Amino acid sequence: MTAAVFAAQSGAKTAVIERNDKVGRKLAITGKGRCNVTNNCDVDTIMKNLPKNPRFMFSSLNAFTPADVMAFFENEGVPLKTERGNRVFPVSDKAYDIVDALHNKMKKLGVKIINARVTEVLAENGEVCGVVTDRNVKIFARSVIIATGGMSYPVTGSTGDGYTFAKALGHTVTALKPSLVPLETPGGCAEMMGLSLKNVTLTIKEAEKKKPVFKEQGEMLFTHFGISGPLVLSASSVMGVITPGKYTAYIDFKPALDAETLDRRVMRDFDERKNMQITNGLRGLLPEAVIPAVLKAADIAPEKKVNVVTKAERARLCAVVKALPLMITKYRPIAEAIVTDGGVSVKEIDPKTMKSKLISGLYFAGEIIDVTGFTGGFNLQTAFATGRAAGISAAEEVSRDVPRAGMRA
């Protein structure tokens, strides 16, 4: 939609071909229906929040910064507000206001919306010439922008069709995997299910690697299948293919306490609860639901009396409170992921114009490109910036173009 707006604004006769009866179905569910439209920060910070191919985004982000995106929507009558972590939302808390703003802008600019599913992108002699739809209609065009999104939440229409088109046109599509997705643990975390923790540190270690692949403090939650929440989603975007034994998550329940301080705190608690079972003795320190898992990992019987806990047991207990290990078995399915990691190789796309380096007249925009962001509005900012670049350059190409033989419309 952004690509269409900027193409039309630059003078091109523009059509959006959308398989759903409504545009922006995924956009409408973003940010839990509130749409975290961008992040109110500078371009450098945006790039730091793109774990995959940030440098590719340098030009397009500088040409359409978060401030520009915010100005764009405010000019279209959507007042915005900035919340914790610089996350930007419509004041109305309604993602539909963002969808409507783009939809209305397209209407004002005369963008035609064709409700059909594209089945093929046509090209001849290395030049794009249009698309074919599922009604077997050929739509001729001098420029085609593929902005079909990723393949997560397929009910929204993003089923990964664009990857097939790109491959058929000779483009490389890098390995696709879920990103910003919950993680599964053996047998799930049923006993802790529903527990949400605010100030914990999550560390993800990869077997045989010294440096953790992820370490951050924040919020996470336990579910019947494993772990989820903001920290976990972010961790998933820096992890590779999961194989048995490759990744282990460690949860530090007391990141503010170093080992010595924690030990002193445990001794004090134990002193006050001498005659209790250890399960009850730990209630001041930990949420009730995690105590069984912590005791199991520390190999201490839950019914053991506090006053007979040995020094070695206390040391094991403190170690587990600082790093409860959870084996990661797999990602949740891609259908549940916020974004798809992987996509059309950035080596084959010009970073200023989003133009294909292989097929003339072909452009890419949005999540189909092999760029992913963390949560916080970074994925939409990327989609807007690449959409704008593709729209403007596709329109420029059309205006420069000499009519091609056989082109009907």
Ligand SMILES: Cc1cc2nc3c(=O)[nH]c(=O)nc-3n(C[C@H](O)[C@H](O)[C@H](O)COP(=O)(O)OP(=O)(O)OC[C@H]3O[C@@H](n4cnc5c(N)ncnc54)[C@H](O)[C@@H]3O)c2cc1C
């Ligand atoms: C639950 C959820 C919450 C999210 N929240 C946020 C958030 O708050 N902030 C943020 O920055 N990001 C968020 N994201 C990520 C963000 O929504 C996407 O990265 C973004 O929508 C990508 O935009 P896009 O235009 O590339 O693709 P999409 O938004 O997926 O749009 C692609 C469009 O192409 C259409 N299409 C696909 N194939 C065809 C075809 N063959 N023919 C015709 N039409 C076709 C689809 O129907 C769809 O309308 C969220 C994602 C999810 C799933």
